[in-house]
Amino acid sequence: xxxxxxxxxxxxxxxxxxxxxxxxxxxxxxxxxxxxxxxxxxxxxxxxxxxxxxxxxxxxxxxxxxxxxxxxxxx
Amino acid sequence: xxxxxxxxxxxxxxxxxxxxxxxxxxxxxxxxxxxxxxxxxxxxxxxxxxxxxxxxxxxxxxxxxxxxxxxxxxxxxxxxxxxxxxxxxxxxxxxxxxxxxxxxxxxxxxxxxxxxxxxxxxxxxxxxxxxxxxxxxxxxxxxxxxxxxxxxxxxxxxxxxxxxxxxxxxxxxxxxxxxxxxxxxxxxxxxxxxxxxxxxxxxxxxxxxxxxxxxxxxxxxxxxxxxxxxxxxxxxxxxxxxxxxxxxxx
Numbered sequence: 001x002x003x004x005x006x007x008x009x010x011x012x013x014x015x016x017x018x019x020x021x022x023x024x025x026x027x028x029x030x031x032x033x034x035x036x037x038x039x040x041x042x043x044x045x046x047x048x049x050x051x052x053x054x055x056x057x058x059x060x061x062x063x064x065x066x067x068x069x070x071x072x073x074x075x
Numbered sequence: 076x077x078x079x080x081x082x083x084x085x086x087x088x089x090x091x092x093x094x095x096x097x098x099x100x101x102x103x104x105x106x107x108x109x110x111x112x113x114x115x116x117x118x119x120x121x122x123x124x125x126x127x128x129x130x131x132x133x134x135x136x137x138x139x140x141x142x143x144x145x146x147x148x149x150x151x152x153x154x155x156x157x158x159x160x161x162x163x164x165x166x167x168x169x170x171x172x173x174x175x176x177x178x179x180x181x182x183x184x185x186x187x188x189x190x191x192x193x194x195x196x197x198x199x200x201x202x203x204x205x206x207x208x209x210x211x212x213x214x215x216x217x218x219x220x221x222x223x224x225x226x227x228x229x230x231x232x233x234x235x236x237x238x239x240x241x242x243x244x245x246x247x248x249x250x251x252x253x254x255x256x257x258x259x260x261x262x263x264x265x266x267x268x269x270x271x272x273x274x275x276x277x278x279x280x281x282x283x284x285x286x287x288x289x290x291x292x293x294x295x296x297x298x299x300x301x302x303x304x305x306x307x308x309x310x311x312x313x314x315x316x317x318x319x320x321x322x323x324x325x
Contacts, residue, residue: 048148048151048152048311051304051307051308051311052308052311052312052315054308055251055308055311055312058251058255059247059250059251062250062251062254062255062258063247063250063254065254065258066250066254069254069257069258069261073081
């Protein structure tokens, strides 16, 4: 296979990993919203935890995006 | 016309400062923007709070709000003992926030889209956590890697995982900010490139170019949110890591 074509295919495959992060971030914000609607007074106190969970989950998606960017522009 | 989306991250030499052992020292556009960031943060925090009005004006409100926002974050995540690190966390937050916001101005330069900058900040946090943790707790700091209430059988595996996750912290801490900024600015550039492509296609293209233009406007608004959110995430993760150094027992 042409190495350039393989590089682009690899970058595309690497981006699939972002889908998992998308599901995870959706679950985090969805559950936060559901819980916040049940108990709005407690929602503000959990905002830090929300952002922390979001950051941890998002990092994994960002890693796969980084691999794609490295394949496209870096290596 | 194909626009190179990576071109905006190029570092240009503005002025040569001299040579050290054969390595050339340059004053780059990255350094220039960093000076602008430090200058504007100082102007906001020193200049706006100088009148010390009882009823704050707009700028003084911004300065006071950002101060209290970060102070509350540090106090709620790292406790009252963590407040000794408040100047450090506040500096990090304001630097990253202004770097992200200044990077949103067209034709300016995003300092936080350079991995070397974010890695330096993340490694600074990492080494402060390690050094302060050992200085304050001695070898009790190693309790961080031994969670309580874990069966003896799987404890070695858990310790290995804890150590690995601790060591990967500076990587994820720096790459998160870097990749968010990089990806956001590439997206903006790609959609801006669509405008030029469509507008160059004739009169019908001008009407088509409205769509990517609206997209760029909305993406810019999203990037404004991301700029603030990532600065906040950077600060709150710093607090959580510092909390481990202050209270290493799980």
